[in-house]
Amino acid sequence: MIKMMDVTKRFGAVTALDRVSLEVKEGEIFGFIGPNGAGKTTALRVLMGILQATSGEAKIFGLDAWKDAVEIHKQVAFVPGDVNLWPNLTGGEVIDLFVRLSRRDNRVYREELIQRFDLDPSKKCRTYSKGNRQKVALIAAFASDADLYILDEPTSGLDPLMESIFQEQVREIKNQGKSVLLSSHILSEVEKLCDKVSIIRQGQIIETGTLEELRHLTHTEVRFKTKNPVIGLRENPHVFDYQESEEETLLRVDGAALGEVIKQISASEIETLQCMPPTLEQLFMSHYEKVGEPHV
Secondary structure, three states: OEEEEEEEEEEOOEEEEEEEEEEEOOOOEEEEEOOOOOOHHHHHHHHOOOOOOOEEEEEEOOEEOOOOHHHHHOOEEEEOOOOOOOOOOEHHHHHHHHHHHHOOOOHHHHHHHHHHOOOOOOOEHHHOOHHHHHHHHHHHHHHOOOOEEEEEOOOOOOOHHHHHHHHHHHHHHHHOOOEEEEEEOOHHHHHHHOOEEEEEEOOEEEEEEOHHHHHHHOOEEEEEEEOOOOOOOOOOOOEEEEEEOOOOEEEEEOHHHHHHHHHHHHOOOEEEEEEEOOOHHHHHHHHHHHOOOOOO
16 A cells, blocks of 8 residues: 655755655554654655655555655545644535545535534634644545545544544544554554554664564563562573562563563462563653653
8 A cells, every 4th residue: 555665855954764664555554653853744745745755765556656646645535743724614614625525425424423523513613723623634534435544643632532532433444444554653542553563763764563573672571479589580681670579579571581581480489470561652762762862
């Protein structure tokens, strides 16, 4: 559905994208994560034909993202991170306009989406909050029944309930065999939805894979209590942040050595044991800590 190969985008002396490559398959929800300014929006604008890549290749449905942008847009629903609407039109009029452009008008489904997202479509867009403007864009996108959805920070401004509705909607379109490219810095959102993830830092893709494939990058947290002391565990080279108290022992362990460590613990008669795999946030922050960048 999407293929970017070594895409570079420069603005004068600034390199916003540096040889970015990613691939989104049919029926896949692909997460594109990084902090603000990492290059996510620039990459999506190249894909949508809004910006022309300095070098490299960007294709959607096998068509060139720049040369064939008009044809591509017929089958793609795009939600930008910063939604601007016509101030004198109502929300309903804007939704109708975008849905008609897609040529897949389903008024029953449109009304259902308006109710799901709790939007008053009769109000002028100039009266809408950021969250309501975002709802208009999301309803228009989902109502278009596109083959591919490109969503740039789609839940920006939404409250937690609406975020949950959004996630349900994304799962629904995935079940229909549609593809989604989801750009976000809300890591829990990506973790709940995405089949595969690319991490971008300073315009470069630094890791790509499924969540399970990426979990090797950080340590698994292990909490346990045993009847007898565990001999030599603190000295194990695969064990980190060892903390022992009367209630329990807490440590982190390399994922590849987890079985070895559990075997070492079990020899001392386990009373309680809890293993927590690293979250996407831990995976993400491990990259930024390596280069001394601030947490986001």
